[in-house]
Amino acid sequence: MKLQDLNIVVIGAGIGGLAAGALLAHKGAAVTVLEAQDYPGGSAATFSRNGCHFDAGATIGCGFHAGAPMETLAKELGITWPVEPEAVAWQYRHRALLLDLQPNRLDILERFPHSAPFWAEQHALAKLLWHFSEGGLSWPVKGASDLLRLARKGIAGFSGTLHLLPFARKTAHEWLASHGLDTDPDFVRFIDAQLLISVQTTSQHANAINAAIALDLPVAGAYHVKGGIGTVSRMLVDSIEENGGAVLYRKQVIRIDSVRWQVFGVETSDGSALAADYVLANLTPDSLAPFIEAEDEPVAERGEGLLWSAYTLYLGMDPALFGALSSRHLQIIGSSGELAEGHSIFVSVSFPDEPDRAPAGLCAVTISTHTRPEQWFEAKKRGESVYSELKSLYTERVLHVLSEQFPDARNAIRSITAATPVTWERYTGRVHGCVGGYPQTSLFKVRGPLTRFDNMFLVGDSIFPGQSLPGVVTGARRTVELLLQRNAKVG
Ligand SMILES: Cc1cc2nc3c(=O)[nH]c(=O)nc-3n(C[C@H](O)[C@H](O)[C@H](O)COP(=O)(O)OP(=O)(O)OC[C@H]3O[C@@H](n4cnc5c(N)ncnc54)[C@H](O)[C@@H]3O)c2cc1C
Numbered sequence: 001m002k003l004q005d006l007n008i009v010v011i012g013a014g015i016g017g018l019a020a021g022a023l024l025a026h027k028g029a030a031v032t033v034l035e036a037q038d039y040p041g042g043s044a045a046t047f048s049r050n051g052c053h054f055d056a057g058a059t060i061g062c063g064f065h066a067g068a069p070m071e072t073l074a075k076e077l078g079i080t081w082p083v084e085p086e087a088v089a090w091q092y093r094h095r096a097l098l099l100d101l102q103p104n105r106l107d108i109l110e111r112f113p114h115s116a117p118f119w120a121e122q123h124a125l126a127k128l129l130w131h132f133s134e135g136g137l138s139w140p141v142k143g144a145s146d147l148l149r150l151a152r153k154g155i156a157g158f159s160g161t162l163h164l165l166p167f168a169r170k171t172a173h174e175w176l177a178s179h180g181l182d183t184d185p186d187f188v189r190f191i192d193a194q195l196l197i198s199v200q201t202t203s204q205h206a207n208a209i210n211a212a213i214a215l216d217l218p219v220a221g222a223y224h225v226k227g228g229i230g231t232v233s234r235m236l237v238d239s240i241e242e243n244g245g246a247v248l249y250r251k252q253v254i255r256i257d258s259v260r261w262q263v264f265g266v267e268t269s270d271g272s273a274l275a276a277d278y279v280l281a282n283l284t285p286d287s288l289a290p291f292i293e294a295e296d297e298p299v300a301e302r303g304e305g306l307l308w309s310a311y312t313l314y315l316g317m318d319p320a321l322f323g324a325l326s327s328r329h330l331q332i333i334g335s336s337g338e339l340a341e342g343h344s345i346f347v348s349v350s351f352p353d354e355p356d357r358a359p360a361g362l363c364a365v366t367i368s369t370h371t372r373p374e375q376w377f378e379a380k381k382r383g384e385s386v387y388s389e390l391k392s393l394y395t396e397r398v399l400h401v402l403s404e405q406f407p408d409a410r411n412a413i414r415s416i417t418a419a420t421p422v423t424w425e426r427y428t429g430r431v432h433g434c435v436g437g438y439p440q441t442s443l444f445k446v447r448g449p450l451t452r453f454d455n456m457f458l459v460g461d462s463i464f465p466g467q468s469l470p471g472v473v474t475g476a477r478r479t480v481e482l483l484l485q486r487n488a489k490v491g
Contacts, residue, residue, distance in 0.1 A: 001277065001487060004028045004332070009266055009274055011253045012429070014042030015469055016460035017231035018236035019073060020280050021062075021478035024079055025481070031245035032236075034250035034268060039230070042238050042282075042428050043435045043461075044469060045447035046230025050415040052350075052364035053228050053357045054314040056427075059233070059348035059366055060329060063470020068220065069128070073473050077239045082226040089185065090346075091188060093405050099190070099310055100326050101218035111161055112187050113486060115130040118179040118487035126216035128164060137208070164209065171441075172203035172211035178266055189337055191215070197346060198340055200308055200467065201439035210440035212479035214317030223326065226281075226456035228350075228357060232469065252429075256291045256456070263456045265488035278483055284462040285447070286431040292406050292453070307434040309373040311342065311394045312366060321412035322349055342397030353469075362414055367398055370395045372433040373421035380434060383435070437467025449479040 005175040006029040010017040013035035025031040039045060043057035074081050092099040099107040106120055136331075167175065167187045172195060183189075191211075192202040198214035199206045225231050232371050239245045255267040256279065265275040281288050312415040333339065350357035350364040358364045371394070379387045395418060402409045424433030438461070446464035449457040457481045461467040466475070 002092055003484070003487070003491070006030065006487065007275060007277045008032070008280065009034065009276035009278075010280045010282060010459075011247075011256075011266065011409050012036075012042065012460070013040035013237065013247055014282045014428075014472070015044050015233060015236070016283030016315065016463075016472040016476050016479075018233055018240065018247075019246075019283075019473045020459045020479050021261045022077055022239045022243075023073075023477065024234045025240045025243035025245040025478045028243075031240055031243075031276060033245070033247040034238065034251040034253055034266065034274070035247060035249050035306070037427065038249045040249075041233035042228045044233060044236075045228050046228030048204060048316060049417055050316050050318045050363065051359045052318045052415070054417075055229045055348060055366045056419075057310065057312070058229050058469065059346075059370065060217075061225040061229065062217050062220070062468055063473065064223040065221045067474040069477075073477075077236075078149075079235055079262070080240055081095055081223075081235070081274075082231060083223040084226075086224050086327060087223045088327035088331075089218035089332050091325070092193065092304055092331045093332075094186075094189065094333040095335055095404075097186070103221065103408050105219070109152065109205045112190075114184075115181055115187060121179075122212050122215050123219065125167065125212035126219070129213045130220070137270075145368060147202045149389055150292070160238070161261050167208040167212070170208040172206040175208040176203055185337075189333065189339075192341060193331060193333055193344060196344075197467070198369070199440035200370075201441060202339070205439060205441050205442055213483075214440075220300055222329075225352065229469075240350070250286075253291075253465070253484065258292065258453060258456075261377075261452065261454045263453050278457070278461050278487070280311065280457050280479060280483075281451070284430050284460070285433065285458065285459070287429050288451070288458070292451070306372065306430070307438065308340070308370045308436050309376070309424055309433040310368045310419070310435055311371045311398070312393065312419040313418070314397055314414035315365040315367065315413055315416040316362045317349075317365050317410040318361070319349070319352065319416065321406050321408055322363070325349065328471060330405070332401055332405055334397075341370050342371070342394045343401065345369050345398055345401050347402065367402065368407065369394070369398060371421065373434060374426075376421040377432065387420075387422075391420060394418075394420075406455035437461045437471070440466055449475070454486065 008024055008029050008031045010021045010033040012032050020032050021031045045056045046053050047056055061083050088100040088102055090101055181187050195202055195206045198211045252269040253266045254269045257264045264278050267273045328349055333344045336343055346368050347364045377391045421433035424435050449463050457479045459476050461472050463475045465471045
């Protein structure tokens with residue numbers, strides 16, 4: 001069918017669904033995005049509460065530098081992101097150690113001078129990986145044309161390609177060990193903290209190649225998105241609408257209609273039904289499964305590792321607490337040195353240059369910590385008081401870690417809202433509220449956009465290359481490419 005005649009329904013207005021929808025609408029297809037909430041963005045939304053505009057999950061803009069996925073997407077859609085590079089991506093704090101993560105890695109090299117050869121190798125690997133990802137990534141490979149494209153890129157960077165191969169099967173820990181860095185607990189903790197928030201696992205399990213690109217973020221550049229990270233999704237919605245598409249809110253898809261290998265349309269909880277030539281599901285496979293008679297085992301049982309959710313606090317705070325910070329973002333590891341479960345936190349603070357984010361005399365603060373979801377659902381099952389107790393425990397842990405660095409933190413709080421994995425499940429539709437992406441442990445176990453239906457594809461951070469705005473946009477590009485290939489074949 002001609003692209004102009006295609007009716008495409010996207011389930012979910014997360015970054016993945018919106019990016020794919022915007023690319024297809026720009027090419028002329030009729031795109032309708034159905035979103036369960038009353039605003040777009042999912043894990044990368046900005047929402048209003050207590051007079052503040054809080055980033056729900058994602059807070060750091062990445063992939064906006066020249067040639068990177070967000071920049072390429074904007075060029076193609078003819079939009080300009082309201083972003084500016086941050087001088088310091090974030091500040092790492094553990095006890096008395098303060099490191100500003102800057103493109104020149106000055107603080108890191110001063111504190112860990114023996115790590116210089118490791119960073120030189122990381123830089124070379126990341127450069128090569130950025131080269132590979134330009135114009136999209138044909139991975140996992142689906143046919144001869146993908147192989148040919150990869151081979152062309154590989155030949156273009158031939159010596160580098162050979163250099164990559166040994167890393168493809170190494171863990172980040174083995175890579176650290178090859179530089180004698182695995183025996184420095186401070187350095188390993190620092191690296192583990194970076195990997196946990198990016199590739200969702202620590203050096204023992206993270207794949208070295210995934211780690212190399214994740215550790216490149218402060219060098220490639222972190223960007224501040226004006227108005228909050230939700231600006232990105234709102235602009236993608238505008239782009240879809242300008243190209244004749246529609247984004248409909250409070251439209252929770254509850255049924256996908258199919259016969260054998262074809263889907264025909266979707267039904268929503270308010271009783272409407274929509275026909276579709278193609279459906280893009282901005283859902284994790286676990287969340288999609290109930291709609292389509294599960295074709296997959298639960299993710300955790302496929303050996304992709306345990307999944308994380310998040311415990312998040314949204315605080316209206318007195319900005320005087322923070323003084324003059326070098327960055328809007330702080331990664332704080334509590335004095336125990338443990339990671340996740342409230343012992344390490346990521347704090348994002350709105351600055352006075354964004355007066356619309358909070359009422360006068362306040363700043364909007366998002367704090368998140370990784371948490372395993374199962375305990376939260378168990379607590380919820382046992383009753384409201386058990387669940388509330390768990391919430392209080394985690395709030396206390398998070399505020400304790402914040403107070404280690406900012407002793408007056410508790411007194412600076414003017415409003416507080418918490419989101420547990422139970423909240424995240426309700427809000428994103430993800431089973432167990434598993435947000436933040438999949439642990440990146442192997443390049444060979446990744447998932448692509450195909451489902452068992454010929455005309456339904458996945459999009460979002462459960463497909464390669466995974467989480468983050470640029471990751472999800474790269475995946476969305478791949479989904480669009482496969483849809484167009486499939487459509488061309490069908491004729
Ligand atoms: C705490 C946290 C911090 C993060 N920090 C960063 C960061 O700083 N920088 C960064 O780049 N990335 C960050 N990420 C990762 C990033 O936010 C995600 O990888 C990305 O936003 C996921 O997008 P997605 O397209 O997979 O969709 P999701 O965000 O999961 O959105 C899916 C959408 O689909 C909707 N939906 C679900 N089911 C249905 C249904 N049945 N019918 C209709 N609609 C439905 C949901 O309401 C939602 O809007 C962070 C994530 C978290 C949780």
